Amino acid sequence: xxxxxxxxxxxxxxxxxxxxxxxxxxxxxxxxxxxxxxxxxxxxxxxxxxxxxxxxxxxxxxxxxxxxxxxxxxxxxxxxxxxxxxxxxxxxxxxxxxxxxxxxxxxxxxxxxxxxxxxxxxxxxxxxxxxxxxxxxxxxxxxxxxxxxxxxxxxxxxxxxxxxxxxxxxxxxxxxxxxxxxxxxxxxxxxxxxxxxxxxxxxxxxxxxxxxxxxxxxxxxxxxxxxxxxxxxx
Amino acid sequence: xxxxxxxxxxxxxxxxxxxxxxxxxxxxxxxxxxxxxxxxxxxxxxxxxxxxxxxxxxxxxxxxxxxxxxxxxxxxxxxxxxxxxxxxxxxxxxxxxxxxxxxxxxxxxxxxxxxxxxxxxxxxxxxxxxxxxxxxxxxxxxxxxxxxxxxxxxxxxxxxxxxxxxxxxxxxxxxxxxxxxxx
Numbered sequence: 001x002x003x004x005x006x007x008x009x010x011x012x013x014x015x016x017x018x019x020x021x022x023x024x025x026x027x028x029x030x031x032x033x034x035x036x037x038x039x040x041x042x043x044x045x046x047x048x049x050x051x052x053x054x055x056x057x058x059x060x061x062x063x064x065x066x067x068x069x070x071x072x073x074x075x076x077x078x079x080x081x082x083x084x085x086x087x088x089x090x091x092x093x094x095x096x097x098x099x100x101x102x103x104x105x106x107x108x109x110x111x112x113x114x115x116x117x118x119x120x121x122x123x124x125x126x127x128x129x130x131x132x133x134x135x136x137x138x139x140x141x142x143x144x145x146x147x148x149x150x151x152x153x154x155x156x157x158x159x160x161x162x163x164x165x166x167x168x169x170x171x172x173x174x175x176x177x178x179x180x181x182x183x184x185x186x187x188x189x190x191x192x193x194x195x196x197x198x199x200x201x202x203x204x205x206x207x208x209x210x211x212x213x214x215x216x217x218x219x220x221x222x223x224x225x226x227x228x229x230x231x232x233x234x
Numbered sequence: 235x236x237x238x239x240x241x242x243x244x245x246x247x248x249x250x251x252x253x254x255x256x257x258x259x260x261x262x263x264x265x266x267x268x269x270x271x272x273x274x275x276x277x278x279x280x281x282x283x284x285x286x287x288x289x290x291x292x293x294x295x296x297x298x299x300x301x302x303x304x305x306x307x308x309x310x311x312x313x314x315x316x317x318x319x320x321x322x323x324x325x326x327x328x329x330x331x332x333x334x335x336x337x338x339x340x341x342x343x344x345x346x347x348x349x350x351x352x353x354x355x356x357x358x359x360x361x362x363x364x365x366x367x368x369x370x371x372x373x374x375x376x377x378x379x380x381x382x383x384x385x386x387x388x389x390x391x392x393x394x395x396x397x398x399x400x401x402x403x404x405x406x407x408x409x410x411x412x413x414x415x416x417x
Contacts, residue, residue: 015258019265026268034272037279044286051293058300065307068314077313080320084327128323141351145339152332157324160334162357179323181316185308188301192314198321204328205321 057189064192076202082155083205084179088131089156093176096154097135104147106139106170113176132161134173144170155208337361337413344379346372352406359413361389366406373397373405380409389413 085092090113101108113133139147144165152160157177164171252260304311334356341363345351349372353364367373377394384392389411397407 016261019258019261022265022269023261026265026272029272034275034279037276037283041279041283041286044283044290047290048286048293051290051297055293055297055300058297058304062300062303062307065304065310065314068310070310073310073313073317076317080317080324083324084320086316128327141342145342148335148338149332152335157327159327159330160332163334163338163354164356165351165354167352177323177327179316179320181312182319185311185315188304192311193318193322195314195318198318198325201321201325201328205324 054189057191061189061192079202079205079209082209083157084128084177085156086178086180088178090131090176092156093133093158096156097151100147100150100154101137104139104150105143106137106147109136109138111135128177128179130175130177132173132175134171136169136171138168139170140168144168148172153208155205333413340383341380344376344383346375348372349376361409361411361413363409364406365409366400366404368403368405370405373407377407377409380411384411 082092094111097108097111100106111133113131137144137147148160148163148170151158151172151174158174159177160172160174162171162173338354338356341354341361342351345365346367346369348369349365349367351363352366353362355362365373365376367376380389380392383389391410391412393410395408395410397405399405
């Protein structure tokens, strides 16, 4: 009797075992399988959503670089290098000063500059490094005026720091700037700067270049060529 | 007899009484549904995952191709960036570069014919000039013009530090002024 009752009871309980085990499996498998799957999917989706804009940026950069006119790029580079040489091109500034002095009837005197190492690579190229130079000259007031004006409008670009005039003698100290090419490129997907915003600057540089009578030394000219001419200073 | 036995499944809820058969049936359905959901969700996730994976691979390949093309134009990029860097600096220098000269020109343009600059010094936004003249009237006019010029906004703290009468009827004056705005 007791055995029969036990058997009946167990048979009855077995019908609950399968669904109960299934539920238990669900409870175990859901965090073990499904949740990692969802996490992995979210990660891949994140990669995709990050990657698509990057690809768009890369494609834009590629098309921008492909559409650049190589000749125009080179001529613009020559112009900007004349305005801001890539290195301490002391020769360029001396030649310009000599030309300006000749044009404006000013007699150049002593000059001094601390050039430093010519092959020095600036630690940071963010602000343009500069080289201070002081020159003295002699001339009539009108000539000195036009010489100063010519200097402030010539290439390479300079900023005049001090002007000292005593009768017909003038001493000017100015900063001559140079800007090396970027030593390293930023990450490949970094966008290229917008060139069109600099068109007015490019136009003013071009206008300045056209004011100079004799050609200035170019970027690729060997430095020795600059000094083959007679010393413009006495 | 067992199957017809009623159990008080949710004794707190009025009328929530199930037979054991109903309870077993409910359990079976719940387990079936959960199994179905687990399998269905896994399958869907697997398929979507595969699609995303393929898209990721394609995206990575496309990116690699474009990156290689950009790398091949590295020289052009260096030039391009070099030009824009130089233009950026040039833009600033063009704005400030000629200012001391303009100031000098304007200062000189204020001078009457009979007033001569014997010394002019401009440094660190400060202008100092020594002027000489035989005409006190001319000097007075110049100082008035200079004060008016200062009011236009380029010069401030204009100070006439001395006016001396020298031998031979010569007057000499020293003027100091600060330039507004840093160069």
